[in-house]
Amino acid sequence: NAGVMQNPRHLVRRRGQEARLRCSPMKGHSHVYWYRQLPEEGLKFMVYLQKENIIDESGMPKERFSAEFPKEGPSILRIQQVVRGDSAAYFCASSAGTGAYGYTFGSGTRLTVV
């Protein structure tokens, strides 16, 4: 059981480029969550998805950010026209359901915008 797989581990983008972050949930998990973490801070919720559906995107900036979880393949967090302030660690987690389920986290993607 490979757990939650995120790639790439590190991503460097120039200002104005696009960043694509991938997350494959743990086998059997159909709920995916994306969080952003700045240095010395906690995790800020961004978006919660199930297969082909966005359940809650209240934490996602209205512009430049989008997320999907297609029927086949990993969940993708897409950041268009990146700016320096997008530099952060982005973590994906998955769970088997809502309620009394713990989350399994991936190792994160560290995005650096230069």
Next chain:
Amino acid sequence: SQQGEEDPQALSIQEGENATMNCSYKTSINNLQWYRQNSGRGLVHLILIRSNEREKHSGRLRVTLDTSKKSSSLLITASRAADTASYFCATDARQAGTALIFGKGTTLSVSS
């Protein structure tokens, strides 16, 4: 917005001592969870306590929950250098379709 707030922000202790971290939250919850994060890594789930439970144990971990005060505590007994990490509480709000909301964490340093 942050639902949970951990206290203290940072804690330094010697090996063998106990470490207590507290978490306060704002709204009604279904359950509260504690996670650990080693530097530069993803979070690891430690323990979940439901809103109708008052105390739960797992190895050297003891978690309490007081829903009347909207607070929880995580006690690590007989700490080891390997316990050095950041610890976060996370709450699952009663609203359906919501994700866990995390606090800012307590950074624990255990020196040998």
